[in-house]
Amino acid sequence: MSVDAVAEAAGRTSGAVYAHFGSKQGLLVALLDEWRHSLVSVIAEAFAHAPSLDERLRAVATSVIVHPSEETSRLLALEREVARLAGRDRPIAAALRARSAEAHSRMARGFAAWMESGLVPRGDPGTVAGAFRALVLGLELQQRLGPVLDVEQVAAMLTLVVGGGAGPPVGRVASRTAPPAIERTRSA
Numbered sequence: 760m761s762v763d764a765v766a767e768a769a770g771r772t773s774g775a776v777y778a779h780f781g782s783k784q785g786l787l788v789a790l791l792d793e794w795r796h797s798l799v800s801v802i803a804e805a806f807a808h809a810p811s812l813d814e815r816l817r818a819v820a821t822s823v824i825v826h827p828s829e830e831t832s833r834l835l836a837l838e839r840e841v842a843r844l845a846g847r848d849r850p851i852a853a854a855l856r857a858r859s860a861e862a863h864s865r866m867a868r869g870f871a872a873w874m875e876s877g878l879v880p881r882g883d884p885g886t887v888a889g890a891f892r893a894l895v896l897g898l899e900l901q902q903r904l905g906p907v908l909d910v911e912q913v914a915a916m917l918t919l920v921v922g923g924g925a926g927p928p929v930g931r932v933a934s935r936t937a938p939p940a941i942e943r944t945r946s947a
Contacts, residue, residue, distance in 0.1 A: 762786065787841060788854040799862040801831050802895070803869065812878055812923045813914065820913035824899045835899050863888055870921065880922040890920050 762783050766773040780786040805818035823831060845852040866888035873879045879887075894916060902908050 784844075784848055784850050787844065787851055790837070790841075799865050801834065802866070806869070812873075812921070813918070816917040816921070816923070817910055817914040819895065819917060820910045823895055824902055824913050825908060825910050827899070835896070838896070839900070863892065866892060873921070882922060887921055891917065894920055 762773045762776050765786065766776045769776070776786065780789055801823055802819055805822045806815045809815040809818045822828070823835075827835065841851060841855055845855045863885070867884040870879070870887045870891070871884035874881045874884060898908065898913055898916065
């Protein structure tokens with residue numbers, strides 16, 4: 760993305776863009792402020808229209824990972840680009856950390872409400888939120904690169920993270936006993 764391209768799209772000169780934002784980094788920080796909760800908002804919207812846990816997770820699988828809208832695809836591409844730039848630029852990294860903390864907090868509150876209502880087993884909502892967001896972003900990237908995932912596969916993976924499947928959600932230990940030893944078999 761170049762400042763010239765942004766200026767042209769906005770009907771301004773690149774000098775006007777620099778005068779307003781100070782730098783390309785300033786423009787990206789302003790963009791982050793504008794899109795502060797965008798990925799979480801897309802996920803929350805998918806949750807809002809589905810009554811059951813399975814339907815909510817299937818909606819996320821569909822609208823964010825397997826068949827995202829053009830707007831959602833652009834948003835996720837921006838997330839990756841800004842994360843890449845944050846590795847080299849302190850102001851962008853600071854803005855991204857703040858945005859990420861707010862998004863994480865919002866998601867954790869949502870999972871806490873689900874746990875409180877009994878929709879999913881109790882666990883640590885912050886851990887579940889972090890794992891859920893990481894899985895969504897990772898699966899979306901995998902979907903872009905291939906192989907192609909289907910909605911049911913993705914929904915099943917999301918279900919495991921929130922504890923809607925056979926086990927507890929991430930961040931909750933089922934028991935304090937050690938896992939059973941794995942026996943090795945000898946090849947004949």
